[in-house]
Amino acid sequence: MTTTTDRPTSVDRTTHPTRPVRRIGLVGWGAIGRVVGTALTEGHMPGAELTCIIDNRPLVDAPAPQLSFEDALAVCDLIVEAAGQAVVREWAERVLDSGTDLLIASTGALVDPGLVDRLRAAGPGRVYFTGGAVGGLDLLQAVRGLGALTSVRLTTTKLPATLHQPWMDAELTERLRTATGPVEVMRGTARDVPVKFPKSTNVAASVALATGDPDLVEVVVVADPAATLTRHVIEADGPHGTYRFEVAHRPDATNPATSQVVPHAVLRSLAAVVGRAGQIL
Structure with missing residues (x-):
């Protein structure tokens, strides 16, 4: 298995006029998929074409044929997942x-x-x-070459409504509903938290993949009614240095659980896979 945040080492990144066009199947036509699919349809990424869209809802405005997953695998050579963790578990x-x-x-x-x-x-x-909505992952990956980090903490702050989950009890639900200031919703490891917040904490998993140890990464999830920006703070310590990264993104207008930048991070990673790393979309 080859994994990467945005610069896959197993892919030739040189441009070549005869490189075949990658046939893209896009899973999900939501806040992420629409931006990615539109960029592909409008030709912003030479070397890639949107061949089909996979979605469990009937689509009336799709710019490419809507196919089943099975049919998509017959005509595509690259699937881009933008539909949630359940799709990865079922189909990867x-x-x-x-x-x-x-x-x-x-x-x-x-x-x-x-x-x-x-x-x-x-x-x-x-x-x-x-890597989605967070930066600094390349540096954390590089630090692993010097030795294991001793501590890593990710603090994610979002609007309360984006963090409510069916498993929450009445007390926690009421705290989120009536919050007038920051409320700590959960504290755990990067192995535990993404399972509890499948649409809101992919950043925790990205940090875990960069550090190589989900159990090392402490994740603190905070709800704040004043959080007009979604904020992620990464703090890491080790024998070779101390590191801190902070990002604050505007949430997507149609899906506040997703930051506006996420589909553009997907496009950057996709550009690397199809051989256009380093170019600005």
């Missing part, structure tokens, strides 16, 4: 076993060690992941 192995490559946006699924082991054994398709 089958995509790779078909010989089709897979780019994962919902990295939260990859904190499941059993799934990761199965993906490592699958193929001949290759799997890539995007």
